[in-house]
Amino acid sequence: MTEKKAAILSVTVLNRKQLIAGFLLIVAGFLMPLVVNQELIPVMKYFRLALHDERHWLITSALLLTLMNIIRALPHYIGVFWVADSLRIEHRGKQLQNMNALLIVLLLVLTYYLIDVINGIHYDFGLPAFMMTAILVLYDHLKYHFVSMTKRTLLVAVSLMSLQFLDIMPAASVLPVGRGEISRSIKMAAEILELERELNVVSALCFIALVLIAVMTFVLIRDENRLREASELREINARMQMEAFELEVQNRALKEMQYLVHDLKSPMSVVQTLEGVLRFQSINNGTEDPETYNRMEKALDQLSTRVSQLLTLDQKDSFTVEELFHDVMAQISIESYAPYVNAETAIPQAVLFANQGLLSRAVVNLVKNAVQAVPPERTPQVDLSARRQDRFVIIQVSDNGKGVSPEMQETMWTHGVSGKGSSGLGLAFVKRVAERFGAYVKIESEQGKGSKIALWIPEEEETDER
Numbered sequence: 001m002t003e004k005k006a007a008i009l010s011v012t013v014l015n016r017k018q019l020i021a022g023f024l025l026i027v028a029g030f031l032m033p034l035v036v037n038q039e040l041i042p043v044m045k046y047f048r049l050a051l052h053d054e055r056h057w058l059i060t061s062a063l064l065l066t067l068m069n070i071i072r073a074l075p076h077y078i079g080v081f082w083v084a085d086s087l088r089i090e091h092r093g094k095q096l097q098n099m100n101a102l103l104i105v106l107l108l109v110l111t112y113y114l115i116d117v118i119n120g121i122h123y124d125f126g127l128p129a130f131m132m133t134a135i136l137v138l139y140d141h142l143k144y145h146f147v148s149m150t151k152r153t154l155l156v157a158v159s160l161m162s163l164q165f166l167d168i169m170p171a172a173s174v175l176p177v178g179r180g181e182i183s184r185s186i187k188m189a190a191e192i193l194e195l196e197r198e199l200n201v202v203s204a205l206c207f208i209a210l211v212l213i214a215v216m217t218f219v220l221i222r223d224e225n226r227l228r229e230a231s232e233l234r235e236i237n238a239r240m241q242m243e244a245f246e247l248e249v250q251n252r253a254l255k256e257m258q259y260l261v262h263d264l265k266s267p268m269s270v271v272q273t274l275e276g277v278l279r280f281q282s283i284n285n286g287t288e289d290p291e292t293y294n295r296m297e298k299a300l301d302q303l304s305t306r307v308s309q310l311l312t313l314d315q316k317d318s319f320t321v322e323e324l325f326h327d328v329m330a331q332i333s334i335e336s337y338a339p340y341v342n343a344e345t346a347i348p349q350a351v352l353f354a355n356q357g358l359l360s361r362a363v364v365n366l367v368k369n370a371v372q373a374v375p376p377e378r379t380p381q382v383d384l385s386a387r388r389q390d391r392f393v394i395i396q397v398s399d400n401g402k403g404v405s406p407e408m409q410e411t412m413w414t415h416g417v418s419g420k421g422s423s424g425l426g427l428a429f430v431k432r433v434a435e436r437f438g439a440y441v442k443i444e445s446e447q448g449k450g451s452k453i454a455l456w457i458p459e460e461e462e463t464d465e466r
């Protein structure tokens with residue numbers, strides 16, 4: 001028997017502070033008629049002046065009524081917008097946008113009802129209120145969350161202000177607008193005082209001006225949201241590319257390990273074969289050669305150590321600059337560019353503490369990159385050198401290549417750079433190896449003349465144990 005899952009409706013608060021502020025604004029909307037009334041904004045004063053003194057005071061009375069209605073309505077409309085925007089209603093993990101729209105309608109209807117109950121003031125839910133509700137639903141549905149709430153609130157306020165002018169427009173009386181007692185009185189007085197045209201012009205101009213401002217604000221918010229969203233997507237894409245690049249660099253490190261293993265197989269096989277031959281000869285001839293066997297044993301121990309370093313990349317050991325250079329030159333000896341590489345050091349006995357295998361591959365990468373940076377019409381000239389400075393051993397590779405632009409120098413260690421169209425991961429690998437052992441990389445380059453790339457490696461202090 002299949003168990004039927006019950007419908008699960010969940011509400012997630014996206015912004016708690018905004019939610020609380022929204023409810024406080026709704027409460028302020030309940031109390032606003034007690035504060036913003038005709039004692040504060042003298043609508044009827046100018047209405048009576050229009051009837052008994054100067055008829056054009058009626059325009060002032062109409063504008064003051066609109067101002068009072070705007071001030072009274074702004075808190076609860078903005079509050080409802082904030083509340084709906086701060087909540088996410090879901091059913092089994094899927095957002096129910098229509099539920100937000102229903103929430104907006106229910107909150108506004110409840111607000112109008114409570115204002116009537118608390119203050120005894122009946123707000124007519126006419127066309128302006130209906131249109132404003134639709135606008136709130138639309139703005140909430142669009143979810144322009146990449147734009148600040150301040151700008152979106154400004155859009156709500158301008159939209160509300162524009163619709164309030166319909167209440168005092170005599171020409172709009174055929175519509176369900178301006179059905180409040182004071183609004184009807186003002187429009188009736190305008191008909192008696194023959195001010196309908198003037199009141200229509202003033203209210204229409206204010207309405208059109210605010211609608212245009214609302215439209216322009218909406219377009220600006222929409223475009224800003226699109227730009228920010230596109231920028232966010234670009235950043236996400238860039239992070240994904242960076243993660244993919246880092247993974248590729250890690251794969252490059254594994255590939256470099258495979259190269260090292262390959263480099264070790266040949267000498268290991270030679271030594272093992274030689275050891276077998278000599279051992280066989282010594283047995284047949286009855287002679288012994290301890291020195292030869294000692295040398296072979298030392299070579300085998302060195303190769304064994306190298307393999308151990310490959311198995312644990314973070315393993316460190318002490319070795320000299322001379323040993324490092326010997327290792328590097330041995331690895332590039334089979335390459336076609338080997339004759340163009342010159343290695344010299346004035347500090348052959350300087351001691352380094354790192355993974356010799358990884359460090360030698362990093363230097364090989366620098367040498368290879370230096371050769372590739374030389375234009376075809378030039379004869380490569382690559383110098384590998386070492387010197388001391390400030391307790392660092394500086395392993396430097398110089399070339400007579402085309403150089404690296406200042407812009408490229410900022411990104412070459414991250415995105416890679418190559419002289420002959422390869423992936424450029426070699427330099428990224430070099431940087432990773434340097435950072436792994438507390439070293440860092442520097443570059444000096446002059447376009448058209450060449451580059452100098454240096455590994456600054458902390459020198460290990462020699463001890464009596466060594």
